[in-house]
Every structure is written in C-alpha cells, then in structure tokens.
Amino acid sequence: MLEVRWHGRAQQGVVTAAKVLGETCLRTGKYVQAFPEFGPERMGAPVKAYNRVSDEPIRMHCSVTNPGFVLIADPTLIGIALAGGMESSGGVTEGATEDAVFIVNTPKSPAEMRTALELDGKPAKVFTVDASQISIDKIGRHIPNTPMLGALAKATGMITLEDLMDDFKVNYSKKYSEAVINGNLEAMKSGYEGISEG
Amino acid sequence: MTDKNNEELPEGGVIHEGGNADSYETGGWRKLRPVLDNEKCTNCLICWVMCPDSAIIVEDGKMVGFDMEHCKGCGICDTECPPKIKAIKMVSEEEAD
C-alpha cells in the first residue's frame, strides 16, 4: 500500500490534488482513499491531505503517519512546526519513511531542498518543480496542485500522465470551463516535464 | 368500553375519526349555567362567535339557547353579550335545578 501526504496552504488546492490522485488511481483499478485533514479553514493556513493506494480493499481509517510520498505545495512550510489543532505538529518530514519521495514546489534545486529538508546523506529522494510559475503561466492563477500531480506521475510512476489527464477531463469538465480544463492539462504536462531530481 | 391496554389501539395515538370532540360531553364540568332572556336578546350572535365550546344553538339566524351537553359554563357568552343588552345571566347549577 502506498501512502501519500500533501502539504500546502489553504487555497493552494492540495485537497483537490489528493482527490484527483485518488480518482485517477481508482480508475486504473486500485483501491484508494483521499482525505483532508481539516484544521482551521483560513486562507493561508497550513493544510494537509492524504492518499492511500492499494491493490486490496483499504480498511484502516486512521490518518497517514508514515508516508512514502510527501508533496510540498508551499516551500515556506519547510522547517516550521505545523501545529493547527491536529495531533501531529511536526514538520513536513515528520514520520516519512527512510526512502520517502519528496516533491517540492520551488524554483530552487533539489540539492538545496534536500539541505532545507535536513535530508543530506539520507536515502530519501528529493525532486523539485516550479509548480507556482507553471500554474501562473498555464492557468493564470497561483494554484500549484495540477503541476505537482504531473510531477508526481513523472517521479514515481504511481500514475501515468495520460491517466491523470484523462481523469481530470472526465471528472471536471462539468465543473470548469474548457479554458480552465485545458490550462490545467497543460500545467500537468509542464509539471511532468519540468521536474528535476537530485 | 375500550380496553385501555388493548394493543390494537391505533399506532402513535393517531385518531382516525374527524370531529369527534362532539362525542365528548363536557357539560358535566359546569358549575354555572347560562340562562337566556329572550326579551332582551337582539340576536347579534356575538355569543355564538365567542363560545369556545360551540354550545350556542342558532336556528334560522336566531340565538335559541344552549347545548347543555357541551356548555362548560365558562361565562364568556355572558361577558361578551353587549353591555347595553346583557341578555345572558350565569346562575348556579343548584339554583337552576
């Protein structure tokens, strides 16, 4: 079973990102969970969202404490305590498995981020993608969630870019205009292509 | 006589028969009884409007008396009969008998 934790600030779309990831995995025949951790719902407040993905039905209903995948939609969350009403008040690396994959939204290099995450010399993998810039270029708004999903597809192979884009088209074409859908699909693609590993 | 422990009572205490207040005789609750003075009554029917027990009997638009099976003797008819007319007087049941 794969366990994913998303970090962001309210309005950056990490809850939606977890939802899209869950839906995409579900469409490929997996069992999934996608759930947010609701703390204070204020714009800018740190939020977390989670995914579980498995070939078997998922029975546990506790929060994800040892994620193998950590997606950080806002680099300013690194190095700060994320207290906010819920129990785990540690930072973005708290509980992550030894060989966890970290994907950080930043224009900086993976090496810089590895240091910032205090993961130098550790087996964890660190990727970066400038999801904010991509979202501004492609969608015209600072919502880094879809480029992060593209980056996740590239970095992990948990999902394919095609499945991701397909799912988004199917599930959201009712909700959003064609321009918004296309912008997000472009953003996914750019996120997929724009990821750096280090 | 209804068996009060009968389990066939309607569920939830629903009463399936409309207008059944008529079969409950409240006349026995009376201490005072209204008595009409036909000479004074102008048939304005204010008493008929005000009586809480629908106990004023009206025939052909005329106040003709009281339904003693339902009149509870509250005296509202007496109070409401216009002051210049005062066609109703409340008398005690013993006195009336």
Place this chain on the structure above:
Amino acid sequence: MATEKSNEMQGLTGNSAVALAMKQINPDVCPAYPITPSTAIIETFSSYVADGEVDTELITVESEHSAMSASIGAAAAGARVMTATSSQGLALMWEMLYIASGLRLPIVLTNVNRALAAPINIHCDHSDSMGARDSGWVQLYSETVQESYDNVFMAVRIAEKVRLPVMVCLDGFITSHAIENMATISDANVQDFVGEYTPETSLLKDMENPISIGAMTLPDYYMTFKKQQSEAMAEAKDVVEEVSAEFAQKFGREYGLLDSYELEDADVAIVIFNSATGTTKVAVDELRKEGFKVGVLRIRLFRPLPHAEIAAALKGLKAVACLDRADSFNDFGGPLFNEVRSSIYDLEDRPKVISRIYGLGGRDYKVEDAKSVFEELLKVVETGTVEEMTKYITI
C-alpha cells in the same frame, strides 16, 4: 428486477454518497438546516433539487429543532421524509426525536457523527448519536462510505416497515469527507428496492378523512402506546435482518446486525463500531500473523440492541474490550461497554469485559492503539485479573 452485483467502482466521499442515495430515493420532503460535517449532504442534495433532478420539497428551516418538527409534520401527512444533521444539530432536535418515534413516523435521518461541545469541536466522536440512543430511533452504524450509502436505502425500508424513525450514522470527516471506492446502484434498482411509500393513512392522498395527530393521553392510555412502540423496536431487529438479506441478494453486499471478524477461535476481542472497525481489523491481521488469537465484533445495529446475538458472538471468549467513542460520564465506562457487558451477563462462562474510551473529538485511533488494547486483553487472560476496568486511551 435484474440483480446488480458487479458495479463499476466510483470514488465518493461519505457525504456525496449519502446525497446521491437521497437523490436516487427521491423523497417527498427534506427539511434541513446544514451543520458541519454533514453540510455537504444537504448542499449537494439542494443542488439536485435546484437542477430539477428530484421532486423533493426542500424546506430550509431556521434550526434543527425546526428541521425535525417539519419532518414530523410532513411524515404525519404521509410524506416520505429524509434529513441529515450532526452534533449540536442532533442535540437541538432532541425534543422532537421522541415525538417522531412516539408518533411512529418513518423519518430517515443521516447523522454524521461529531463531538458535542463544550469545548466546541467539529471532529468525529459518537456522543451525539449516543445521546439519542434512547429516543426510540433505530440506529444503524456504518463502517465505510459504501455502507453509509447502502444503509440509507435499507433505512427507508426498515423505517416504513416497522413505522419507526431510523438514524444512519457515519463518522464525521473520517467517512464523510474521505473519498473511497464504492459501487453505486442504478436509479431503477434503487426505486425497485425502496418501492413506493404507501402509509396506512395519508393526508396527501386522502383529504376526505382527516385524522388527529399528537393528542394527549393520560395514564390510562399512555403506557399502552409506549408498549406498542417498544414491541415495534423489538420487531425492528428482524426487519433489519430481512431487509439486509434482501439487499445482499439483490446487490451482493452482505450486512448483518453484527459483523464478526476472526472471532471463531479468538481468545480476546474488541467490540467497536463505525470507521475504527477497519483499523482494528488491520491490527487483528497483524497480530494473527504473530499467532495471537484476536478478533473484532462490529455492532452495526445499536438500536434495537441485538443482545442475544452479541452474547452468542462473544461466547467462549476470555476477555473483551468495548471501545466507545463517547463517554457516559457515569464513572463506569461508555454506553457500548455497559450494554455489551449486560448482554453477556447470562452466559455461563462469560468473558471479562473492559471499557476503553478512544478518539474523542477526532483524536486519531491508529492500528497501534488497537494493538495495545489487544495486548492489555491478552494480559488480562494471562493474569486472570482486570487492572483497569475503564480507561481513556489514545491520550
């Protein structure tokens, strides 16, 4: 009708699954006053109403007390009525809950479990529905999104058969806001399963024969009506079984009054309900691999209490822990503990029973928490003594 056993999986949250179920049932009336975490049920359902996808009369009221009052009025007139609430909302309905059941009105209410203030808290525990456990409502508890959806359909059938209101409970946020795989049922099959509502008296269909509802009864009649209500509650147990069996036959998903997991040869077990059951099952699997004979009993139907079935399921065990996500504040364990313990009293060789209160106000209950309770139970078996009868855990 065609059976429908292998549906394509969808990803829905508990709230959207319940809203979808309500849409497919298409009730006559839905009086509602949304509250976190059940808000999305009414929000989503109201969009179905606005889009003309249902014929339901949605009544937006000014409080939950009014929501239940309007539900009672509509149900008394012969309408099929559904609503949803949580926490303080259910607490505010309290007075009217008893009137709904006393008048024998088959209202279906989804309660998304949330802690009661004070201190104020929006997260999951069961103090809201546990507080309503003696209000004369049938209570069904749901482990997953799938079961929450399925229970709503069964609730309609159960309510209308025994003429008692039914409360479907699911965990706030944990189930209400989590997307999980679930299979939906086609609209036609839902309609076929729930059928048309044909109450014995319906002002909606028969205005010529008025009825009186809510008349006062004095000591001569009151108790007779309460006895009828109590008997209807006893009958509800069989009806839950029948309706669940028919549901399983038609849609392939089986639900009992209880759900026994690895109990056959178990020495110790946890009794629990709602979403934490799955987490406990994971702990069972892990401990079984290490050779420990542990199991889980999930209570799906809490009102009426399937006491004989609970006793039968726990017979032969050595120690049992009842996990309550609510406190009775009686200095003697949670409600589940007291009722389960009482249910097994007449067993010849009954297991020792302990109370553990967990997860209040959304406190996470993890696989390790379940494991540590099992360890305590195994110790009780080993030493033959209970050190702490009641205790708060996950703290």
